[in-house]
Every structure is written in C-alpha cells, then in structure tokens.
Amino acid sequence: MKKTALITGILGQDGPYLAKLLLEKDYKVYGLIRRYSNPNFENLEFLGISDRIEYVSGDMTDEASLINIIKLTQPTEVYNLAAQSFVGSSWDQSKLTTEVNSLGVLYILNAIKLFSPLTKFYQASTSEMFGNSSNEGIQTEETSFHPRSPYAIAKLYAYWMTINFKESYGLFCANGILFNHESPIRGKEFVTRKISDGVAKIKLGLSDKIRLGNIDSKRDWGFAGNYVEAMWLMLQQEKADNYIVSTGESHSIKNFLEIAFDHVGISDWEKHVTIDPNFKRPAELHVLQGKSDKAKNVLKWIPKVKFEELVKMMVDADLQRLR
Ligand code: NAP
Secondary structure: OOOEEEEEOOOOOHHHHHHHHHHHOOOEEEEEEOOOOOOOOHHHHHOOOHHHOEEEEOOOOOHHHHHHHHHHHOOOEEEEOOOOOOHHHHHHOHHHHHHHHHHHHHHHHHHHHHHOOOOEEEEEEEHHHHOOOOOOOOEOOOOOOOOOOHHHHHHHHHHHHHHHHHHHHOOEEEEEEEOOEEOOOOOOOOHHHHHHHHHHHHHOOOOOOEEEOOOOOEEOOEEHHHHHHHHHHHOOOOOOOEEEEOOOOOEEHHHHHHHHHHHOOOOOHHHHEEEOHHHOOOOOOOEOOEOOHHHHHHHOOOOOOOHHHHHHHHHHHHHHHHO
16 A cells, blocks of 8 residues: 655655655655745745645644544654744744744644554654763764753653653654754754855855854754655654764864855855854754764664765855756
C-alpha cells in the first residue's frame, strides 16, 4: 500500500525538501498549512512540487484541528517541522513560541495516541537545546542540555514529550537533533540567508550594507536538502531513537561572509557590514558543533554538501532570483 506522510511546516524551509524526497519515494504527502488570506507557496514552487501536495488546514495551537487531521489522514508517518523557529523572535514572542513549539507537539502526540497509534512520529529537535553546555567540545547525543532561549526551552519540552510518548505508550517517536541547516529557501530573517541575499544585492548594486549582530558566533552548518534524508531514515528503523544530524565542522558567521563576498569578487567585505547591537541576543550561544557518528553508523547517513559549497549555492540562487 502507498505510504502516506503528514508534514507540518510544509511551507517553511525543510518541509518542501522533505516533501520532494517523499514524493520521489512515491509517498502521498499531506501538508499542514495555517489559515492565511494569502498563503506563500514560494518554497514549494522553487522545488517544483506545489501542486503535488494535498493541503490540510490546521494550526499547531488548535488541538481540535490536529485531531481532525490525524483522524482523517491516518498517516504512516508524521514529520513535525512546524515551529516558531526564529530564536531571536522567541524572546519577544515567548508565549506563542511555547504554544507552537511545546504544546503543539503535545497535541499532535495525543492525537496520534488516540486516533492513529501505528503512525510513526518525527520531532524536529534542535542543537539549540545544548546551549552553551559543552562549549569546549563537540555535542553528542549524551551531552547535557542547557537551553539559552525561549525557543530552545520550548523545543526541549517537545524533545522530552516525544521520548515520553515512546516510553509511556509504546508509540514510534523519534527526535532528530539537527544542527543548523540552510539552503536557497532559508527564511530571510536567518543570518545565512540575510548574508546571501545581502551579498547578491550589493553585487547587483541594489544595496550597499548588511546589518548583523554577533559575527563571531560559530555554527555547524549543513545543507537542508541533505538533512531531510536523515529525518526519513529515522522513521525507517526498527526502533525509534534520537539522533544528532550535523557536519561535525563549525564555522563563524565571519567565515560565511568572507566566502560569500569572495564568491562575487568583493574582497573589502568589512566596509559592507555594519554591526548593529540591536541584533545581539539577550543570551548568546557562541559555538555549536555536533558529532553525528550515531546517524552515520545506524542510519548510514552522511552530510554531502560542504560549507563552502553551501555558501556559494545560496549566493548563486539569490543572484539568480534578483536578476
Ligand atoms: P521554518 O522555515 O521557519 O518553517 C517553519 C514552519 O512552521 C513554517 O512553514 C510555518 O508556517 C510553520 N508554523 C509556524 N507556526 C505554526 C502554527 N502555529 N501552525 C502551523 N504551522 C506553523 O523552519 P525550518 O528551517 O524549515 O525548520 C523546520 C523545523 O526544524 C522547525 O521546527 C525548526 O525549529 C527545526 N530546526 C531547524 C533547524 C534549521 O537550521 N533550519 C535546525 C534545528 C531544528 P508559515 O509558513 O505559515 O509561517
């Protein structure tokens, strides 16, 4: 029988890449979208799949809508990618962030438990949960958590609730602890896309400056198109488990800037970057770097796109869009 998947967060960055992968594997894909007067299908259109998804209307803060969707679709797999995912906004909108990122997950887990207990569940957990807990080293599945933002705290609740539903009710519930992953369809508020878009605009004479916060922060950046394969692999295992998905390398925002500007032939990049203290966060995370050996050994997953290639891919896509 044809497998079915419900993806929440279908209009974001990861949703479209995952949907494309599942469609290639002959899944029927349901995508949860919120009620909008004018929904934005741009990311799905970028990947050429907007008309191949069956859209269902719901909201992570509306339990009844999630119950109805689970009852109606009875999916083989649920990928919960929906979130208020911008760490910066989570201080300004901490209640909303908690409702979507924590309670929304509880609602969907309860809906699965009650109406579709054979459904396999994937939760989009995040390296932000580690916070500054292991700044000297590399984070593994055993590293303790010390979340440093309302976003990360809400995600940690969801992480444990996912484990709890597995342990309490025997549901198949997996956490992917994903480190930062980017792509040409990353939201423009995120620093990598802000840079790729800004660099493309500067190259084309449409702008002169990019305003950024702390450019010394280091992150472990991979390619979203690659990371969604790990999500799928997690749900194809005999047993549900938690896996780190990362490249194992970390690079600073400054490195990202250097490569992006160099790629368009601008060497004096500092004169185009303004450090704006307004973009600094109440609590910063300095370094995140993940060890994905478990994903490599068990899932046979490896990160394929290198950092430099990722930066260039993003700048090229923004140049093409703007031209
Ligand atoms: P994204 O681009 O911000 O997409 C998030 C999606 O969630 C959007 O489509 C958004 O819908 C949807 N959403 C937000 N609030 C909702 C609500 N109340 N009800 C229904 N849908 C709602 O995020 P992403 O980069 O694809 O990331 C996917 C998931 O992985 C997120 O949970 C994120 O926190 C997590 N994660 C991401 C990274 C990363 O580096 N990208 C790393 C670790 C974990 P609208 O389009 O309607 O706004």
